[in-house]
Amino acid sequence: MTDGPTYGFDTLQIHAGARPDPATGARQTPIHQSTAFVFRDSDHAAALFNLQEVGFIYSRLTNPTIAVLQERIATLENGVGAVCCSSGHAAQIMALFPLMQPGCNVVASNRLYGGTITQFSQTIKRFGWSAKFVDIDDTEALAEAIDENTRAVFCESIANPGGHIADLPAIAAVADDAGIPLIVDNTTATPYLCNPISLGATLVVHSTTKYLTGNGTVTGGCVVDSGKFDWSANDKFPSMSAPEPAYHGLKFHETFGPLAFTFHSIAIGLRDLGMTMNPQAAHYTLMGIETLSLRMQRHVENATDLAEWLEGHDAVDYVTYAGLKSSPYYARMAKICPKGASALFTISLKGGYDACVKLVDSLEIFSHVANLGDARSLIIHPASTTHRQLTVEQQTAAGAGPSIVRLSIGIEDIQDLKGDLDRALNAAGK
Template structure:
């Protein structure tokens, strides 16, 4: 199909990037379970390796099944290209890889998934990179944190675990003024609820493991390039603007223009980091995306009902769902996330840590897993699991205190979800 703006989201989530298989006419995208691809001749092979021609060489770099997924996600996000990889964490490293160098830093939101906080505060130090964590609602603090070595601003559209929503446009303006890209993790919102590129983001990352796949079967990640950033405007991004020794002095931005970041992600990122998505994972994710809008509508509908019920329950101290009229983020949701605030949030249980543990153990419909975005309702006590590596202060800043549980509301019957929480709260606070 021709991916034109005349097609709506529901059509694109099924058709974008996919065409009947030319060899067999298969309608569903085949799983190309192959390691390598036969070259037409020696000249064809040389052209591919010199980046003079686009095609398939080796499945660490490119694969036809993965290519369809990349085109579909890029289309849904409004980007010019995308690179899929093995996980959401891989996507974050690959997004930073062309931008950073020893001594460089990223300014990151304090409201991030605990694993991301650990990755940014600890692991990236081994590359000589660093992160400065700030409250991204405080734009002056963001501006103050940016220095001559800052290469990006990083946030989540809907933050995990608290479900806080970010003013992407405001952050993008700050990043633009500093001449650096804004990277938005759009995992919790998906492009159905939020398209960060339309609000000024340069790059969008996803853990495709979550809502995009939607069925808890495979892991994956993706980086989407807006194609709008001028990588040659200054000397901050030599990987994209300066000659690349591995390709005989080729300059990615000069050669590939708006697709510079995407080509670098494949030709350098996947080539050398090897964080490849396997074709079977791409296939499962493609099937999941076909029903993304339908699932997200139900996720949001259920989350509103469950959050409102929890807020009114005397056994609950507070609920962080941004879709509630009582939330300080409610007006921002109406403006920036008009289709809803997602289905991820936390609530505090009266009785603290011990009550949270009892609640998790007493639930029947909810699954106690370290995941989100599944069709099933999921719960976890973040302070003792996903955010365990953080200090108490970091846990509180991320919205993952000891008296808090995180829920990812599924697409079951809302009345059944509420009934399960009711009986578990009774046991937890008895």
């Protein structure tokens, strides 16, 4: 879109980054299913490879379809740039890769999605990195956990699975005092409900697989750069501030300014890690984003109604939805995500582990899958699936104990969802 008027979210989710195809006039963004792109001449090729000109070389690095998606997500998140990749897990590694070196650590919330806890506590050790997990609400503990080798703070805006809402301005203040970036996973909230950059985040990551695509068809991830962090303020981030041997001593922050992280993630991250999104996945996600605000409104409406109903059900011990007035995070919701607390929450069943398994097996409309953010309503028992690798103590800390079931509320008829859950809860209680 051109410079000029300031457009609203509903307009940007359809138009940002996209223009009619100049060759054909196609209004929808074409799928550029091409491995490579022809250079105008030798000088053009050299300029592209030397980062002196922006353009398309090879789809592991850049692709026109993916470029539209990157610009659209960056626009919706109020960032200066974005880099899309193959999955949400890939996005997390892409976010950390320019910041970390062997011996460095990241301080992370202990309420993260179980797969992220496993990635941070186990897999990143192979890079020589480590993670410290803290209660992200305890800012004193957060500050104490940060040491001279800490290179980032990581949390979710709305935690998966428990729906905990992070106090992003307070967390950002701690990270700022330490001179390190705050990385926020905004998958559950989406940019429609929460804007972490305006609340102090340096980087925002997404599993675009979830609400952004919204139809359960493709996997993808994205890292959005706020462009606000001073990578040259100290010597903690040499990938950004020091000469890069692969580009004849170019200094990314000095050369690209606010876009330093974005260019580094493409020119080195995608080049060497190869976590590439494919153009067809980008196309599906672009189509999903076109209706993001409409879907999120219905997701929130259904989730609020259902959570209130479940809170009074005889088989349910408690509900964790932050949109409930009984939630300890209800007041925080107004500050962090005023349009609603998304549609992901957990319920604890009085019947414990066995009742959870029976509930999952007794449902008809709800799909038992390891996913969230679909237009369809989904359910899973984290302790036996997504959080199975964790200890009971870790499961409980993450809000995924043995008696917990995670619900991702879709956009179906609310009475049908209540009927399905009521029948299954009654069956689980027998």
